[in-house]
Amino acid sequence: MRRMRLVGLMAVMVFGLVTMAAAPVAAAVFSNDKVAISIADGWNKVDTPAGLIGQWCVDDCTAIFNIAYENIPDGMSHVDYATASVNQLVGLPGYKELRRDFVTSGDDKAPRLDYLFEKDGTVLRAQQVFLANGSDAYVLSFVTRAVDHSDYVDEVDTMVYSFTFA
Numbered sequence: 001m002r003r004m005r006l007v008g009l010m011a012v013m014v015f016g017l018v019t020m021a022a023a024p025v026a027a028a029v030f031s032n033d034k035v036a037i038s039i040a041d042g043w044n045k046v047d048t049p050a051g052l053i054g055q056w057c058v059d060d061c062t063a064i065f066n067i068a069y070e071n072i073p074d075g076m077s078h079v080d081y082a083t084a085s086v087n088q089l090v091g092l093p094g095y096k097e098l099r100r101d102f103v104t105s106g107d108d109k110a111p112r113l114d115y116l117f118e119k120d121g122t123v124l125r126a127q128q129v130f131l132a133n134g135s136d137a138y139v140l141s142f143v144t145r146a147v148d149h150s151d152y153v154d155e156v157d158t159m160v161y162s163f164t165f166a
Contacts, residue, residue, distance in 0.1 A: 030054050031166065034136060035106075037067070038162040040155040053138075063144035063152040065159060074135040081137050082111035082130035094118030098125075105140065105163045106131040112160075116146055125149045127156070133165050 030037050030045075032053060039045075043056040043065065055066035072081060089095060098114040112129045122145060129140040140163060142156040 034133075034166050035067070035138065036162075036164050036166060037140075037159060039065075040159055043155070043159075058152065058155075062148055063142065063156075065140070065142050065156055067163075068139040068141065070137045070139075071135055072132060072137040076132050076135075076137070078106075078108065078110050078130055078132050081132045082113065085128070085130055085139065086113055089113070089115065089117075092117040094123065103129060103157070103160060105129050105160050106133065106138070106165055123147075127153070129160050129163075131163070138163075 028039050030039055035053075037054075039056055040058075043058045046055050046057050046061070048055045048066075051068055051070075053067050053069045055064065057064045086100075094117045096116045098116060099112075100114075101112055102109040103112045104110070108131075110129050110131050112127060114125070114127045116123055116125055118124065124143055125146040126141065126143040128142075131138045131140070140160050142152070142160075144152055
């Protein structure tokens, strides 16, 4: 079930199953009772499929950023959660891992995975940051065409760094 959810969320991001919000909005803070994140200027809130707590895109959805939520065993670490999740991604068509490192997000060092995969002959680049807090787990995901990655990565990094637990 977990594999299907994670791969399904990537499919939602990649296969264009998003609809645009009415108009761009200024940088805003998205929050609920558990997390908060600052969303960069120009990123539009779009429909949020099941399993996601928020989804935004920019430039007619050339780049997509979302936050997935999952309930996990209490006390699972960021690293254990990332390892379990990453093992599910290797089956994506054209999967090629570019790097694994750590970023400051959620007031802690969180694992980040940067990788390529293909969709309909187009090479896409994705980054995911894995966070665990008690029995709550979050994946901050960013995907765009590989050739467009450098146009958006700095804004996405700023959003990732701003993520905090309430």
